[in-house]
Every structure is written in C-alpha cells, then in structure tokens.
Amino acid sequence: MHRLHWAACLALTASQAALAQQVPPPVASSESGENALPAVKVTAAHDTAQHLKEDVGSGALGTRSQLDTPFSTTVVTSEELQDRQPSKLGDVFATDASVSDNGNAYNAWATYLTVRGMQLDWQSGFKIDGMPFNSYGITMPYEQLEKVELLKGLTGFMYGFGAPGGVVNYVTKKPPVSTTPVRSVDVGYYTDGVWTEHADLGGRVGPDGMFGYRLNATHEEGKTYNDGNVRRDSVSVALDARITRDLKATFGALYQERHSTGITGAISTAQYTGTSLPRTISGGTGDLSGPDQHLNTNLQLYTAGLQYNLGPDWTLNASYSYSKSSRDRNESTYYLLNGAGDYTDSRFAGKEGHQLSLWQVSAEGHVKTGPFQHQLVFGAAYQRQTNDYGANSFFGQIGTGNIYQPNTNTFGGASNYYTYRDSDITQKALFASDTIALTQRWSVLGGVRYTNYEQHGYSTTGATTSTYSQNGVLTPTVALMFKLAPTTTLYTSYVESLEAGTVVGDTYANRGELLKPLRSKQYEVGVKTEQGRWSATAALFRIERGAAYANSANVYTQDGESIFQGIEMGGDVRLGRNWNVGGDLMWINTKYERGAANNGNRVAGAPQFVVAGHATYSVPYVPGLRIGADAKFTGNTNVRPADNLNAPGYLLVNLGASYATRIAGYDVTFRAAIDNLLNRRYWEYQYADYVTPGDPRTLSLNARIDF
16 A cells, blocks of 8 residues: 655645634644644745655764765655555555565565665664664554654665665654643544554653653554454653753653454465466455464564763764564465466464664764864674574465465464574674765765674574674775755765575575575765755666575575666655645666576566656645645566566556644644555565565545644
8 A cells, every 4th residue: 555645845835724724823843743734834945755854864874864865765754654644664665666565564574675676674674763673574653653764775884784675764753852742642544444543642841841751652453455354552652851961861662562363375486387477366355364364463672872962073872772573473375376376375373583682882973184074973883683483383285275266274273382592693893984074065984884793593402503603794885975065965885785694484495594694785876956846866876785596496595696776766846836746766677697597687576667756736725635646657577586477567546635724723634545546456576486466445544633
C-alpha cells in the first residue's frame, strides 16, 4: 500500500484558510512539530517536499542537513507519515524511485525493501534514533515516529558493518523544546476492518521546564485485507533532563507486542521450470494463508544518553542502547511448480530472537588551523549482537496446493518451541572524520573507521562450530564538496563497507551455515539544491559488492561480484498558491561479474527503471482541504540470479485527501487515502527466487484532535 505523498510545504493555502477561520496564532513549535497546523505554517514558505534543509543522522559523521551530506538521502516527516498512514515500510517511501517495496504488511517481510537494487539488511540496516536493532518481522509503530531517514548506499564508516543498500533510521518523537504541551488523540480505520487508537502526550515540567516527557500509546486490532487478523499494542516513552545549562540527560523506551494470524505465505520459484510467472493474483486473497499460520513478534528498545557542551564549539556525547526482538512463526513457503500455479507447501514453525547492545562515546566540534575551518567528529563504539534460533523448530513439506485455490493444509506441530544461541557478532571500533572548509565554497571530508570484528557460530549444545575474526578492518570515506550557492551543493564521494556474514536461511540446502563478511565500494557524484519554491537532487553512482546467491544445488554461496551503476533524479516545485507537483526517477544497470556462474546477468531484485510522480492541490474554496494523487511505475525485475525469470513491471496510482478545521475550539484533522486505485494485480519481487502478490485496493481513514 503506497501511501499518498503530501509534503508539509503544500499546506500554505490550508494555513491561510485556518487563519480565515480565526485559528489562534501558532505557539512556539515543539521539537516534534506535532502541532500540525502551526508547524506547517512556519515551514511552508521555506521548505519543499524533499526537505533538504532537514537534519539527517549520519552516524560517525554526526548530524548535518541533507543539503550538506555528500550522499543521497531521503527524509519523510511526521506530517507525511500521518497523511500516508503506512502499514509497512514500503508505504513510507512510496514516492522515492530509488526504493522498491518487497513486503507484505501481514507477514515477516513487512520491512523488506530494495534501494538502488540492493535489499536492505535486516541485521544491520535499521536503526532507532541511530541505535541498532534487528528488524526481521518487525513492523514499526509509524504513528509514534517524528520522521524516517534513509541513507542510501554504503554506510561502513558511518555505522560499521552493513549491507550496501543503505540504512533506515526511525526517529522517535521527543519531548517538546518549549513549555507548550503536545496533546492529541486519533482513531484510524484500514481495509477490511482494522481499527487503531493512538494518543500522543508531551510537555515540560519543573523549574524552567527542566524535565521533558513524551508518551505515545497505540492499540490496533481487526480483520486484515487478506482474511487474517492483527492485534498490536505499542508504547514509547522519551524523557530528558536539562541538568545544567551545558549538561542534558536523555532516556528512551519502546515496547511493542504484535500478533498476526492468517498471514500470507511466501512463494518460492526455486523449483519453478517456467520462463514466465503464472497469472497474477490479488494480495487480498486468503488462498495463501490459513488460520494456523501466524507471526507473533515482540520488540523492546531502551536507550540512555548524556550530552555535555564542553564549550561554545564542542559537544561530548555518551550513549547506550539495548534492543531485543523475538518471533514466533508458523509460516508456509509455497514452492511453485508450474504455470498452472501448483505448489508444494513447506511449513516453518518455531521461535527466533535477537539482542543488540551498543556503547558509544563521541565528540563533535570546530577548530581553526590557519585559514582552514575544521568540523571534527571522533569516537569509540562497542557493539554486540546475539542471534537465537529454534532448537526444535520444524521445516518440511506438509502438503500440496494451487495458488488459485484455498490452502487447506494445516500443521499442528509441537507448541513448546525454544531457542538456543546460534551466533554472536562483536564489533569494537574507533572512528574519526574531518570536514575541512578550504574556502567559502570548497570543502573536503575525510573519515575512517577502525574495527576489530569477531563472529562465532554455535551448535544446539553450545559448542563452537565456526569462527571468523579480523582485526584492524578499515572502512574509509572521502568526499569533495563545492557550494555553487548557499542553497546548492555539488559533491563527489567514495566509501567502503563490510557487511556481516549472514546465517543461511531455512529454505536453502546449507541451512544454518555462517558466511564470511562481504566487502563493497561506492562511488557517487551528485548535486542538491533547495530554493524558495523548488528543490532538486541528482546523483550518479557505482557500487561494487561481493555477490551471494543460491546456486543450482540450492546452496546459498558467496561468489564473484555484483555491480550496480545508475542515475537517480528528483524534484519538487510549488506552483502558485495551491499546487505542488514533483517527480522522481531511477535508472540502473546491474550485472554479475567474476563468478563461477551468472556472469553478465542482471542482478536479482534490481528493477531497471522506476519513475514516480505526485501532485497536491489546496482547494481555495474549501479552507483547510487538500487533495492529491501519486503514481509509481516499477519496471520489470529479475527474480533469479540466473536471469531467466522476471516479475513484469507495474503501475500503482493512489488518491487521498486531508481536511483541517476547528470543532468546539479544537484543531481537528480528517484524512483519507485510497491506495492502488486501479486495483492492479501484480507480482512483487520479494527476495532472490521469491515473489509475492501485490497489495489490493485499500482504504484508510483517520480522525485526529489536538487539545
């Protein structure tokens, strides 16, 4: 479900209309921007839908605006999240052509994305407030987020080991900066009968607002569009204390329990002999699910930090985080056999879990040496990840079926599943970067991360079965930037990265094998500009990555390289007082090289061409009303490394509207969206050798009151 792209900057007319209805002048906006109408009024004249002046976290590079970051980035704000009402991660980036959705909202694949043709790594490609957590099977409480940031490409220097697709950073809502409280409740509805209730409360208490708090709570429950059921309870807390003028302490916690039944199973083409996929089916079908199939997840995250201003130019940060995620799955994999849609049904049932902890200290500041100004960041980090997998989990064939008929297979296996410590990964790192202003226009960035890496695999008895370690791993980055104007940046950058060796999944012949890390390199040249009424970005990139795929014996192996090179461009413009239009495109050429097989083939999962567009209209005759549409075409996508099966291209069109008004003295906002307006049926690439039916036409509604 690709949600409607409504940028905050489009609400200039809505703000004027609100004034016409005698809305009180905006109070000082909170850090979160949760007072939606005042926040829009403040930023509309100075921001576009690309938000290039918005800060984006860049790990060891510190925090800097998108405009000053020499890599391709995307920021989706809280206002846009409210308008899109996402149910999975693909909805969040619905209008970014570099991002392709690979997920389904109601199974373990809800966060699967490809960025520039590369799938994000669920082990290391996701952060919450810059802190690591394992995202497999986890659907975030998007209504509790301040924004979602995407750093595209390699992130080795910024965050340590990670796949080259990029990093998604979920930024939770924080206590307001001012003493003006934040208070809102909203109720939502999703096709075919899912209801949500959400409350957002924040403020400051104590002398001079010394202590800040932000509390978000959500309940979601109902019948899903694929004839399943979902129940979710989420709560997040953020606290801060201004201990002195220079010392600030923070604490955060997020807890979510989510249960989904009747989930849609995955479709594997590993045994499929056809040259084209079978006739498409609707993602709303219940034929690929069953009442015994379920996904139960639990996510916990706890963070603490100290920030101390050493002086006017230097800040010291110390932080700690601990995350824990667990899954209880009973999920089918349908091994497609022929064009008629016949399959064998293999069921996985068991439990899995992951824990990540991070200690990090860093210092960021400015110094001047002769004529040069330096922005310095340096620090140290210790990260430990442990993975728990099922000691008595089940994976095997339980029956047969056809994708066009209801699945009647059931599995009533053992319910006393338990886990064992399967593997652990430890990273000890030192990092430093220096951004040198050579002149008012020219600057150069250099950074390096030094990592000691150790990875172990264990048997069910606790015996060590495999070990990989390497000390002194260097992952550098360099960039050259030129300011054509204060609002326009040209850049060229280079970065290297290593991604942690994965544990081979259950569907492969070498299930449970621990693979070694893969090295990648990225070259990028780009431009970003943010003007008063329009903005634009463009980037040329080349990424060289170690290749990994399943060979003809269904053994998941590392072999050769995969090459990704292409161009991405985007722009947004305000036309007059009522219109905002924008577009985004990506063209990419991919191939396998220097391997034992697949040389010259397109890389699996990389669509060759994607184009997206959006338009929003603020209705002058109905103050506070905005209507809009967006569309995205995704070109055909190679499903297999052997390059002999494609998921055809498809076009999605979405419509939506929002209406902001006042009722009984309170700000009230109504939102509605229809996704996949044409009810298009299409095959969506999910993972190498896997496809899934695309989401059906869906309706979402929401009503919110600020008090």
